[in-house]
Amino acid sequence: MCGIVGYVGPKNAVPLLIEGLKRLEYRGYDSAGVAVRQADGALAILKRVGRLSNLEEALDATPVAGGLGIGHTRWATHGEPSEINSHPHLDGSGRIAVVHNGIIENYLALRAELEAKGHVFRSQTDTEVIPHLIEEILKGGGKSRLEAIREALRSARGAYALGIVFRDEPDALYAARCGSPLIVGVGDGEQFIASDVPAILNRVNKVIYLNDGEVAELRPAGVAVSKLDGTPAAPEIKAVTLKAEAAERAGFETFMLKEIHEQPRVLRTLLDAHVRKDGSVDLGEASALLEAQAQNAQRVLILSCGTAHYAGMYGRLLIERWADIPCETDLGSEFRYRQPRLPERTLAIAVSQSGETADTLASVRLAREMGCKVVSICNVPGSTLLRESDAALLTQAGPEIGVASTKAFTAQLMAFALLAIRLGRLRGALDEKRERELTAELARIPDYIHRVLDRQDDIRAISQKYYECFNALYLGRRFNYPIALEGALKNKEISYQHAEGYAAGEMKHGPIALINELLPVVCLCTPTADEVRDKMVSNLKEVEARKGRIVAVVAEGDESLRGLAQDVIPVPETIEELSPLVNVVALQLFAYHNAKARGADIDKPRNLAKSVTVE
Numbered sequence: 001m002c003g004i005v006g007y008v009g010p011k012n013a014v015p016l017l018i019e020g021l022k023r024l025e026y027r028g029y030d031s032a033g034v035a036v037r038q039a040d041g042a043l044a045i046l047k048r049v050g051r052l053s054n055l056e057e058a059l060d061a062t063p064v065a066g067g068l069g070i071g072h073t074r075w076a077t078h079g080e081p082s083e084i085n086s087h088p089h090l091d092g093s094g095r096i097a098v099v100h101n102g103i104i105e106n107y108l109a110l111r112a113e114l115e116a117k118g119h120v121f122r123s124q125t126d127t128e129v130i131p132h133l134i135e136e137i138l139k140g141g142g143k144s145r146l147e148a149i150r151e152a153l154r155s156a157r158g159a160y161a162l163g164i165v166f167r168d169e170p171d172a173l174y175a176a177r178c179g180s181p182l183i184v185g186v187g188d189g190e191q192f193i194a195s196d197v198p199a200i201l202n203r204v205n206k207v208i209y210l211n212d213g214e215v216a217e218l219r220p221a222g223v224a225v226s227k228l229d230g231t232p233a234a235p236e237i238k239a240v241t242l243k244a245e246a247a248e249r250a251g252f253e254t255f256m257l258k259e260i261h262e263q264p265r266v267l268r269t270l271l272d273a274h275v276r277k278d279g280s281v282d283l284g285e286a287s288a289l290l291e292a293q294a295q296n297a298q299r300v301l302i303l304s305c306g307t308a309h310y311a312g313m314y315g316r317l318l319i320e321r322w323a324d325i326p327c328e329t330d331l332g333s334e335f336r337y338r339q340p341r342l343p344e345r346t347l348a349i350a351v352s353q354s355g356e357t358a359d360t361l362a363s364v365r366l367a368r369e370m371g372c373k374v375v376s377i378c379n380v381p382g383s384t385l386l387r388e389s390d391a392a393l394l395t396q397a398g399p400e401i402g403v404a405s406t407k408a409f410t411a412q413l414m415a416f417a418l419l420a421i422r423l424g425r426l427r428g429a430l431d432e433k434r435e436r437e438l439t440a441e442l443a444r445i446p447d448y449i450h451r452v453l454d455r456q457d458d459i460r461a462i463s464q465k466y467y468e469c470f471n472a473l474y475l476g477r478r479f480n481y482p483i484a485l486e487g488a489l490k491n492k493e494i495s496y497q498h499a500e501g502y503a504a505g506e507m508k509h510g511p512i513a514l515i516n517e518l519l520p521v522v523c524l525c526t527p528t529a530d531e532v533r534d535k536m537v538s539n540l541k542e543v544e545a546r547k548g549r550i551v552a553v554v555a556e557g558d559e560s561l562r563g564l565a566q567d568v569i570p571v572p573e574t575i576e577e578l579s580p581l582v583n584v585v586a587l588q589l590f591a592y593h594n595a596k597a598r599g600a601d602i603d604k605p606r607n608l609a610k611s612v613t614v615e
């Protein structure tokens with residue numbers, strides 16, 4: 001959840017670290033810090049609680065400079081956000097500085113052993129054991145710093161991405177990875193480390209994705225990677241294809257708003273990659289596995305968390321409808337603890353924007369142990385999920401920096417539509433004509449979303465009527481039930497207005513008790529004609545009878561609900577199966593403007609972090 005950067009080279013590390021941390025702040029933002037090896041031989045440490053801007057101010061007031069440094073932006077796990085608990089952490093002598101993302105699970109035992117040897121700890125963090133362990137090993141003599149790092153990590157259990165510098169070694173930056181993401185940016189006469197590619201986009205065009213159990217030694221002239229047992233590793237250097245603008249706001253007031261507006265382009269990219277000119281679906285790298293699994297699999301199991309889980313719920317409906325195969329979904333955090341019983345031939349689909357969500361990864365590992373093949377729907381190239389899957393469908397949405405997921409979600413929905421069509425064709429559940437019809441309708445979705453975006457001012461005006469309410473209820477049926485859940489999640493996570501998503505048919509089983517003249521009820525009422533539409537209208541009547549304030553998302557031209565709803569948001573009409581792709585954009589804008597009116601920090605909602613790498 002935390003962000004890490006590091007630099008070794010001829011330039012002053014400080015502006016490079018700050019630039020990188022700015023691009024990683026979405027990973028955690030309760031405190032930040034840097035360690036810089038200065039020309040006078042001192043190791044300067046500066047930390048501040050709160051946003052990165054506080055650290056920047058401190059650096060302006062007390063400038064430090066040097067060609068070797070590490071930086072960190074924190075999402076607290078062990079110990080409250082405070083300067084003492086902020087990274088970097090030091091050993092007892094103040095010569096070794098460490099930044100860490102992850103959790104050292106056996107830190108209490110390690111700490112007790114070290115305390116028994118006289119080490120004094122300053123913080124409540126798990127991280128602090130690492131510099132002390134390295135110090136203790138080096139004290140014994142006869143080992144290089146690299147050997148000491150490897151030995152220390154052999155006794156650490158848990159997850160880590162680490163950046164390590166030594167006061168007495170001004171031209172070496174060390175990095176290690178196990179379970180938390182870390183990349184090495186390979187430059188010309190300078191090297192970087194970072195939790196994620198956007199942090200170093202302007203600076204290098206080649207990266208190494210470290211593997212679990214690898215330690216890298218970076219010197220200005222080059223990078224050497226070895227395994228924890230000391231054997232050399234042969235890292236693959238990959239070209240960076242992302243453009244720097246992808247990680248910038250491009251004139252939008254927030255990343256979230258930019259990402260909402262990027263959706264038509266993102267979906268077009270995905271369609272261009274996977275729909276052939278003749279209208280058939282080609283899943284590229286994932287094709288071979290799906291071909292092998294289509295007839296063989298008895299069941300599909302979708303694993304994911306948060307917003308990605310709602311995409312999974314949508315995917316399940318499509319797979320059952322278009323591919324005619326039983327499908328279930330589970331939350332990563334539940335699947336791993338419920339003693340699942342799976343049919344022998346189960347195809348697992350893991351969904352994750354980041355590809356680093358700890359619970360999703362753990363559930364994928366369990367599914368694999370149980371014999372499942374795993375296809376992942378993922379947005380981040382080089383992520384852990386991609387490496388641990390048998391095949392992947394990349395959503396290609398580009399970096400999503402706003403903590404609230406938007407474009408990654410609609411790309412996941414689109415990926416499921418493509419996957420369900422392909423599975424349907426392979427299983428004979430869809431014929432060629434139907435495939436062509438569906439892909440033709442998919443191709444219209446980006447334009448439909450443009451039309452929703454064009455209504456932003458109207459949606460903003462509606463949200464202004466409700467932003468002061470304490471609660472909101474979101475209702476949808478069948479394909480739009482996951483969208484009701486996602487609309488409510490989006491609202492609560494960025495505006496802090498309590499919001500519940502419900503299957504509209506369930507309302508009378510409990511949440512109807514909430515309805516009064518103060519409660520906005522956001523209802524998804526498209527398309528105009530399908531078998532659940534009448535049921536939805538009955539639910540609206542039930543809300544009306546209890547004086548609830550209805551905000552209805554309706555199809556353009558559908559005037560039938562105007563008398564019933566206080567407010568309507570018209571959106572282009574498509575088939576029911578694809579309506580979630582259009583409807584969710586209206587709910588994203590509704591949540592956005594609600595949050596803005598409530599004065600929230602939209603890109604960095606309180607307590608959240610973009611990628612949840614702890615359980």
Ligand code: M6R
Pocket residue numbers: 305306307308351352353354355356357360403404405406493608610611612
């Ligand atoms: O990176 P992932 O898609 O695996 O993340 C899963 C959830 O943590 C994520 O979707 C979260 O719910 C977002 N904040 C939603 O906006």
